[in-house]
Amino acid sequence: MLPFIARHLVCPVHEWLLGRRTFRYLRELERSQWLAPDDIRVLQRAKLQALLHHAQSNTPFYRRRFAEADVDIEDPEPVGALGRLPPLGKCEIRASLDQMLWRDVPGGLFEHNTGGSTGEPLIFYFDRRRQGYDQAARIRSHRWFGVDIGHRELYIWGSPIESNRRDSVKCLRDVLFNHRLLTAFDMSPQRMDEYLDEFDRYGPVCLFGYPSSIALLARHARSSGRQLDTGRLRAVFVTGEVCYPHDREAITSYFGVPVADGYGSREAGFIAHECPLGSMHITAENVIVEVIDNTGELAPVGEAGEIVVTHLDTYAMPFIRYRTGDVGRLRPGRCPCGRGLPMMDVVQGRTTDFLYLPDGTVKHALSIIYPLRELAGVRQFRVTQHEDYSVTVDVVADDRTGRITREAVARRVRPVVGERVDLRVDLVDRIATSGSGKHRYVISRAGPGATLAAENEELKVGV
Ligand SMILES: [Zn+2]
Structure with a gap:
């Protein structure tokens, strides 16, 4: 396929068929990236105000939440009002999902199930607008290169x-x-x-x-x-x-x-992307990124804390002050590339180990994460591979989504690890997080890369 045809015909028709205004959003984003930081904040403020109004009018969950936190949606400084809301965790989303949805959203609701970055599967909903903006932001960041x-x-x-x-x-x-x-x-x-x-x-x-x-x-x-x-x-x-x-x-x-790093997640959206000068620019037209310390207060610019995201185009299911579980910091100043988009660094996010099979095959952790997180009845899991290649899977059951058995878990895992690896499944009450509070889905002590990867050494695959 010729690039010209894909760009000017196939892709626009595809987006139009899906009911996404991706190309209109892309034109907006191409312009707004060059605005001065203050003008980008004005744009953010207007979008946030609209989102808060929508959440108040159409979702019982946020109506209650705004009342409890004494948030005035008419506040001329809505970013300040936002700061009064408690950050939103996955547990609350799970408990109140029905109350968070706007079922009349244009184009309909789309369900997605994700492990997020904490190892606990999460069901959420998105809409065409949100998809279109995330897609447009992605196209824009690739054009930078x-x-x-x-x-x-x-x-x-x-x-x-x-x-x-x-x-x-x-x-x-x-x-x-x-x-x-x-x-x-x-x-x-x-x-x-x-x-x-x-x-x-x-x-x-x-x-x-x-x-x-x-x-x-x-x-x-x-x-x-x-x-x-x-x-x-x-x-x-x-x-x-x-x-x-x-x-x-x-x-x-x-x-x-160049290697260009993009930061985002299925549920929180396309949050930031590196420019050719190596600055990670926040998609500030679509998201507000805040960094909080361990008391829940805003951390000063430049200091690391948990990344909290408000997606300004999530109308089906507003994500307002959503806790990503990742650690990062906002960067002061302005990038010499000329874009007015603010900058951030991601200090700590999802870390995944490879799994090593005795025949030399190296499996990305997601090959085992995906089948497990799609399994009904699984709330949380961790896969540990031991030095002798054997694998232990710890599972915390979730009775609300189904009944889980050791056999059902083993049936999902066996095709990934093959027949030659000893496999054990344990149903447990809880899985401890690491010192940083970050959950690791897959930890491998086998193979050459497991410990070396963290030590900046060469991996020798298949040895
Ligand atoms: Zn830049």
Whole structure:
């Protein structure tokens, strides 16, 4: 597919068919990024005021919450009023989901189930407006690197290849948009060789995926002396987990292009993205990012705390002061790139280990996270791989969504770890978080990379 046709015909028609005004939003965002910081704050204020009005009028949950916190939605400084609201946690969303929804939202409600970043699955709803704005923000950030709709994108991403109808539709869409998907779930040395062949055949303009997976591929390519034709490549976009400096270095030094980190989540939206000067710019037209300390008060600019997000375009189910569970800080000043968008750093977010199979296959943690979080009756889980490759899965049951058994969990996990690995499932009352309060879904003590990854050393895959 020619990039021109994808950009000017296929993609606009696709968005129009879905009822998303993505291209109108994109035009807005292309302009507003160059506004002065004060003008961006004016824009934010107007959108926040509209959202607060909507939440008050159409959702019983927020009506009650605003009354309890004494929030005046007519406040001319709504960002200040926002500060009076207690941050919103996943437990409250679970308990009050029905009360948070606006069922009359134009275009309808769409359900999504996510593990979020804390290892506890969460069901939430979104709408076309929210999707359109997130999509537009993503396109804008890729344009910062000269990558546009219709350019060849190679994804190394967590998607098990299944042959149901939905996936065939997705495959067709990938062809039309010039996307190609390679699964990040199986990264054996042989599979990575195939990926490198695919890279040479396809000649992508950008690579997109988990930093850990792309770094693994880069290290593999380097250690096997492989020379790739990277002539067309303009950037490597990474997201979904923390991008460690050693992974960034491995990727840039092998591929010879900038690595651009994107921060966001399914439930909280497209929150921030790095520009070519390395500043992570907040999508301030769509989200308000606050950082709070452990007493729940706003942390001073420059100091680290929990990232709390208000998505200004979530009308189906407003996310107002949503606790992401990630740690970050707001950065003072203005980026020399000229954009008026404020800046932040993500200090700590989702950390995932790989799982190692005795035959040398390296599995991304999401290959085990996805099947588990889709299982009814699971509230929280942790997968621990021991030095002898054996795997223990701890599960906290959630009787409200179904009854869970050890056997049901094992049936989901067995295909991922294979027959040669000892597997044990324990139903437990609670799972302790690490010292930082951050939950890790998957911890591996097996294989060469598990401990080395944190120590900035080279991974030797399949040893
Ligand atoms: Zn910048």
